[in-house]
Every structure is written in C-alpha cells, then in structure tokens.
Amino acid sequence: MFAVGEPFIYMLGLGYGLGRLVPELGGMSYMMFVASGTLAFSIVNGATFEGMYSAFARMQIQRTWDAILNAPMSLSDVVLAEWTFAASKSVLSCVTFVGALVLLGISREWTLLLVVPAALLIGAVFAAIALIMCAIAKGYEFFSYWFSLGIMPLAMISGVFFPMSELPKALQTVSYCLPMSHAVDLVRPLLQGKISANVGLNIAVLAAYAIGGFGVAMALFRRRFAN
Amino acid sequence: MSSVLRFSDVRKSFGKGDAKREVVRGLSLAVEGGQCFGFLGPNGAGKTTSLRMALGQTEPDSGLIELLGYTMPADARRAREKVGVVPQMDNLDPDFTVEENLIVYSRYFGMSDSVAKSKVPALLEFAGLSGREKSNIAELSGGMKRRLTIARALVNDPAFIVLDEPTTGLDPQARHLIWDRLKALRAKGKTLLLTTHFMDEAERLCDHLAVIDNGVLIAQGSPRELIEKTIEPDVVEVYGDNVAALKDRVSAFATRVEVSGETLFAYTTTPKPLTDVLAQFQGVRVLHRPANLEDVFIKLTGRELRD
Numbered sequence: 226m227f228a229v230g231e232p233f234i235y236m237l238g239l240g241y242g243l244g245r246l247v248p249e250l251g252g253m254s255y256m257m258f259v260a261s262g263t264l265a266f267s268i269v270n271g272a273t274f275e276g277m278y279s280a281f282a283r284m285q286i287q288r289t290w291d292a293i294l295n296a297p298m299s300l301s302d303v304v305l306a307e308w309t310f311a312a313s314k315s316v317l318s319c320v321t322f323v324g325a326l327v328l329l330g331i332s333r334e335w336t337l338l339l340v341v342p343a344a345l346l347i348g349a350v351f352a353a354i355a356l357i358m359c360a361i362a363k364g365y366e367f368f369s370y371w372f373s374l375g376i377m378p379l380a381m382i383s384g385v386f387f388p389m390s391e392l393p394k395a396l397q398t399v400s401y402c403l404p405m406s407h408a409v410d411l412v413r414p415l416l417q418g419k420i421s422a423n424v425g426l427n428i429a430v431l432a433a434y435a436i437g438g439f440g441v442a443m444a445l446f447r448r449r450f451a452n
Numbered sequence: 453m454s455s456v457l458r459f460s461d462v463r464k465s466f467g468k469g470d471a472k473r474e475v476v477r478g479l480s481l482a483v484e485g486g487q488c489f490g491f492l493g494p495n496g497a498g499k500t501t502s503l504r505m506a507l508g509q510t511e512p513d514s515g516l517i518e519l520l521g522y523t524m525p526a527d528a529r530r531a532r533e534k535v536g537v538v539p540q541m542d543n544l545d546p547d548f549t550v551e552e553n554l555i556v557y558s559r560y561f562g563m564s565d566s567v568a569k570s571k572v573p574a575l576l577e578f579a580g581l582s583g584r585e586k587s588n589i590a591e592l593s594g595g596m597k598r599r600l601t602i603a604r605a606l607v608n609d610p611a612f613i614v615l616d617e618p619t620t621g622l623d624p625q626a627r628h629l630i631w632d633r634l635k636a637l638r639a640k641g642k643t644l645l646l647t648t649h650f651m652d653e654a655e656r657l658c659d660h661l662a663v664i665d666n667g668v669l670i671a672q673g674s675p676r677e678l679i680e681k682t683i684e685p686d687v688v689e690v691y692g693d694n695v696a697a698l699k700d701r702v703s704a705f706a707t708r709v710e711v712s713g714e715t716l717f718a719y720t721t722t723p724k725p726l727t728d729v730l731a732q733f734q735g736v737r738v739l740h741r742p743a744n745l746e747d748v749f750i751k752l753t754g755r756e757l758r759d
Contacts (some may be wrong), residue, residue, distance in 0.1 A: 288543035292604075294509060295537035297529045297559035451510070452466055 228270035228318045232263040233325065239263075239386065240331075251388055253417060260331050261413040264322050265347070266342070268412070269405060271318030272348040276355025277368040283307075283424035284359065286405060299397035304446050308352050308439055315348025316341060328418070334418035343415070346431050347408040352440030360445035379405040384413075404434040455518070456612050456643045457483040457506055462515030464501055464667075475501045476512070477667035483612075483660075488634070488644040490658030490675075492651075494753050499647050500540075503616060504591045506645075507532065520612060533561060536605030540616040540647075542597045544604070550576070551585040554604055561608045566728065571607065578636070579603035592743040595626030602633060612643045619653060631657060651746040661745075665753045674747055682748045684708070684719040688726055691715055692736035705729055712755055719743070 240256040247255040283289040290303050319340050326332050336352045378405065382396055385403035389397050400406045411427040414420055421427055462474040475499045483489040493499050505511040505517055508520050508528025517524040521584055522531035544553050551572050558568030576582050579599040584592070592600065598618060605613055618634070619627040638644055651658055655675040656663055662672040671678060679685075684707050690698065695716040703709050706718035706724040720726055730738045 287546060288539070288541055289545055291539060291541075292543040292545075292557070293560055295507065295532065295535075295539065295605075296557065296608075297532040297562075298560050299529065 228274050228314065229267045229321045231323065232267035232270060235266070235386075235389045236260050236263040238394065241395075255329060257416060258388075258413075259386060260326060261416045262380075262409055264326070264416070265362065265405070265409045265412040266380055266385050267318045267322045268315045268347045269351045269376065269380075269408060271315040271344075271356045272311045272350075272352035273372070275314040276307065276352040277358050277362070277371065278365065279360055280307045280311065280356060280359045281365065281368070285362075286425055300450055301443060302447060304443055308349070308356060308442070311352035311355060312345055312348035315344045315351070319344035332416040334416060336415040336418050336420070339420075340412060340415050343408075343411050344437065346428065347411070348405075348432050349435035350404045350408070350438060353435055353442050356442035357438060357445060360442055360449055379403060382406070384409045407431050454485070454521075456485050456487075456520060457481075457645065458516075458518045459502070459506070460503060461518040462502070462512045462517060464498075464505060464510065464512050475555050475667050476505070478515070479667065479669055480515075480662065481662050481669055481672070483643060483645055486638075486641055487659045488502070488638050488646060488657050490654040490661040491645060491647045491664070492654055492661055492749065493664040497665045497753075499664065500616070502664070503614060503645075503647070507535065507537065507614065515608040533608060536608065536610035536613040537613040538601050538605045538613070538618050539596075540620065542601055544597060544600060546589045546597050548589070549585065550581060550587050550589070550600060552587065553600065554607055557604050558607045563607070568607065575603040575606055578606070578633065580633075593626070595629065596620050598622060598630060598635065600628070602630070606637075610642070612645070613637060615644065615646045617647055617649065619648070619650065627653070651712070651744065651749055653746040663749065663752055670752055671748075677750050679743055679745060682749055683743045684721050685743055686720050686723040687741055687743050687747055688718040688720065688723060688730065689715055689739040689741070690718070690730060690736050691739075692733075695736065698733065698736070702726065702729070710755065717747075 236259055240259045244255040244259070250258045283349070289425070293303055294300065323337050323340055358368060362368065382392060382400045383403070389400055389406060392400065407427040407430045410423055411431070413419050459479050459481050462476055462479045465474040467473050479498070479502060491499055491502070501510060505512050506519060506524065508519070508525030508531065511525050519531040520534055524531060545556065548556055554572050554575055555565055555568045558571070559565070572585065573582070576584065579602060580594060581600060581603070584596070589597065602618070615634070619630050622630065631653070636645060639681060646658065651653065660672065660674055661678060663670050671682065673681065688706070691714060693714065695714060696711045697756055698716060699711055700711055702716065702718050706720040710717045710720040718726055727738065727740055730736065
C-alpha cells in the first residue's frame with residue numbers, strides 16, 4: 226500500500242497546494258501534470274517494493290525459494306515468477322491509483338484503460354532493476370539506498386513533479402537514456418485522452434531495459450546461488 | 453534394486469586463487485534402495501555441499517552423481533519429481549495455512565489443486581496434524597512445523613527422502629515422534645538419507661552409516677559394524693576436578709585414554725582391572741558403559757571444535 230499511498234499523498238499535496246500557485250504546464254493544469262507524474266511513480270514503486278523487500282524475504286528470510294528449489298523447479302523458474310509477480314504489483318498500483326483519479330474526477334478519459342498495459346511494461350523494467358538489487362543485497366538496509374539514491378533522484382529528473390525542460394541540457398540527455406522519463410512520457414498523455422507522441426520510442430526503451438535488466442538479475446542470482 | 457544415489461569420485465571447490473577451498477575431495481558412496489542411510493560428519497565436513505550436489509543444486513567440478521538413475525545435475529528436474537526433501541531450516545510459507553502449504557507445494561510438482569487437496573487428510577494424519585488444516589504456521593510448535601515439513605516432502609509420494617538434521621532443536625517428545633514417523637516411512641519401503649549430529653539418532657534409525665570428514669569418506673558400515681571395528685567395546689568415564697593427573701595411573705589398564713575438560717575417557721577390552729583400580733581413588737565418579745557411536749565419531753573425527 227506504500228507503493229500507491231506515498232505517490233498519492235504527493236499528488237494531493239502538490240496538486241492542490243502547489244497547484245494554486247502554478248499556472249498551466251505544457252497545456253495542462255498542474256494537478257493533471259502531477260497526477261500523471263505520480264501515477265507513473267506509483268507504478269514504478271509497486272514493482273520496486275515487491276522485487277526488493279518481498280522477494281528478499283522469500284529468498285533470504287523465509288527461505289521459500291529453497292523450498293521451491295527442492296521441488297522439480299529451477300532458479301530461473303523462481304526468478305521469472307518473482308519478475309512477473311512484481312510487475313503485476315505495478316498493475317495493481319496503477320488500477321488503484323487510476324480508480325482514485327476517476328473518483329476524484331481528475332481524469333475520466335477512456336485512454337486510462339491503456340495505462341494497464343503500460344503499467345505492466347514499466348513494472349517489468351523496475352521489477353528487473355529491483356531484482357538486481359535483491360540479488361546483490363546482504364540485508365534489507367541495502368534497499369533504502371536504491372530508493373533514496375536511485376528512485377527518488379530519477380523521479381526528480383524524469384518529469385514526475387516538474388517538466389524536464391527545466392533541467393540543464395546535459396541532465397535532460399541523461400534522463401532520456403533512463404527508463405523513468407519514458408515511463409512518465411508514456412503515461413502522462415493517457416490522462417488527457419491522448420497517446421504519447423513518442424510511443425514507439427517509449428516502448429522500445431522500456432522493453433530494452435526490462436529484458437536487459439532481467440538478464441542481469443538472472444546472472445546475479447545464479448552467481449549468488451552457486452555458493 | 454540398484455543404488456538410489458551414487459557418488460563416484462566427486463569433487464567440488466569454492467572460491468578462486470588463494471581463497472580456493474576444496475570442500476568435497478573425491479567422495480564415492482552408494483545409497484541402496486530401502487535403506488535408511490546416515491550421512492555423518494562434523495560441521496564443515498562437506499555434508500551440505502554433497503547434499504546440494506546430490507539434488508542437482510550445485511554442480512560438481514568432477515566425478516559422477518546419479519540419483520534414481522538420472523545423471524545430476526543434467527536431469528535434476530526429472531529426478532526431483534521423485535524425491536522429497538526436509539531441509540535443515542524450516543521454510544514453510546508463513547503466509548499460508550497448514551493445508552495451503554501442502555497444496556501450494558504440490559503445484560511445484562505439476563499437481564492440480566483437486567488432486568493435491570485429496571491428499572491432504574492422509575498427509576496430515578501421517579504428520580499427526582489432523583484437525584490443523586486451517587492453522588497458521590505461526591501457531592505451530594517447533595515439532596509440529598517439522599512434522600508438517602516432512603508431510604510437505606511427501607506430497608509427490610517420493611521414493612527417496614532426504615532429511616537434513618530433522619530433529620535439531622526439538623524436545624525429546626518431539627524427537628521420538630519424528631523417529632517414529634521416519635521408521636514408518638522406511639517400513640513403507642522408502643529410501644531415506646539422513647544427516648544428524650545426534651549419534652543416538654543415527655544408531656537408532658540408520659541401517660548404514662557413512663562418516664565423512666574434510667570432504668572424504670573416512671568410514672562406513674552399519675552402526676554395529678562401525679562400533680565393533682573402530683573402537684574398544686568398553687568405555688570407562690571418570691569425572692573429577694583433576695582427572696588429568698590420573699591419566700598415567702590409568703593408562704596401564706586401558707588401550708587408549710583421553711582427557712577432555714574434567715572428564716577422562718578410558719577405552720578398554722578388559723574393564724574389570726580398570727574399574728578395580730579406579731575404585732581406590734577418592735573424589736572421582738566413575739561410569740562404565742558399552743562403547744557407542746559417539747565414541748566412534750569422536751575417534752574418527754577428533755575432539756577439536758570445527759567452527
């Protein structure tokens with residue numbers, strides 16, 4: 226519930242509070258801007274929590290993975306299952322968040338339905354990254370680094386709370402190479418009944434990060450379990 | 453029936469360069485069908501690594517491992533369909549009830565929920581957990597968790613069951629109940645492989661024992677054979693403040709004498725003269741007993757702590 230709750234509070238606080246001071250941003254109200262940004266953020270969080278804390282609990286604390294590996298199952302079966310499950314948590318975050326947006330009347334566009342497949346893809350990216358963290362973690366403490374030094378700074382440079390055009394040019398380039406800006410870019414127009422102008426690029430970049438990230442996570446788990 | 457599990461000159465090292473450590477160093481052994489096979493050794497002897505290799509979870513550097521006729525780890529998946537594992541550390545799923553633990557675990561063997569569900573009553577009865585279907589794992593005692601873990605290892609009706617220290621941490625009542633269940637499994641014709649640090653447990657349950665140390669097999673045979681061929685039949689234990697001082701006086705009457713802390717162990721084939729001599733000493737207590745598997749284990753692997 227943290228995965229949705231925290232971004233939702235950001236949205237309410239910033240949207241209603243800061244929204245009064247900020248005029249339109251890129252052709253939309255600040256509320257709409259921050260709602261779409263924090264929706265993407267909650268999708269990122271859903272998979273990140275599950276792939277780090279919950280997967281680590283099953284692997285290291287409860288030893289559920291060991292139990293499964295004693296059955297006719299392989300490590301790749303288990304990691305694949307964790308990956309898809311964590312990605313599905315992003316869908317759950319997105320459905321909850323979108324439901325709230327509809328109830329509050331912030332957006333009621335039919336394109337909101339397309340957030341679901343987008344959430345699955347974005348979830349796959351951040352689930353894979355979370356599993357990389359899980360594969361190298363010695364304890365839970367490690368995960369707060371990825372949140373504080375990874376996810377939060379990424380949110381700052383990816384247009385979640387303010388437009389990327391406000392960033393120095395170099396930082397914008399960096400951000401375009403990273404997955405969260407494409408997640409925001411893909412989700413934002415869907416709240417206004419539109420499709421991202423860069424939809425093909427967004428999907429390609431996210432898919433590349435998802436597949437590459439999963440490959441790296443798998444290799445790291447294999448190394449961890451070889452000893 | 454041929455061997456259920458066979459190791460032929462198996463080797464395994466961990467680490468690289470200077471940190472490289474050979475944990476299993478040319479291990480060969482065979483577990484015959486229908487046996488309860490005890491796999492003994494001090495901590496760090498290579499037992500866990502060997503078990504992991506037997507189940508295809510760790511790849512040997514060299515040598516051949518066959519489990520139920522399958523080459524490991526290449527055919528691990530097919531072999532594990534017919535194997536049950538009771539791990540050393542309880543790893544029941546705390547998010548599920550007793551019944552759900554069995555059903556969910558059955559899915560990993562490709563069983564449908566309806567088939568799995570139909571097996572639950574018999575499994576719980578075997579584990580002495582009938583009526584506990586809806587209990588949460590946190591409500592179970594240590595002994596109940598172990599029994600449920602054993603029941604979980606039986607969902608696929610395995611021919612071969614591996615138990616890694618199944619009674620560690622349990623009270624005597626719970627241990628006796630586990631022993632009783634293991635004997636019942638053996639009576640059904642299952643092959644059991646058991647690791648334990650309790651020598652009375654190994655002596656009581658196992659038909660055949662293999663003792664490994666430093667990654668090699670150092671002795672094997674039935675508990676009786678091992679005691680007879682390894683050690684003197686009588687042991688006299690002497691307790692007292694300064695038993696070390698008695699060592700020289702006692703040596704003439706015993707084959708071997710060892711002092712460990714405030715206890716002196718004298719091993720002999722003719723106990724009478726020894727106990728007569730000891731009767732003259734004041735301030736010591738004497739216990740005369742037949743040699744047991746623990747004496748064998750200590751003789752084979754030494755008295756020093758391993759970790």
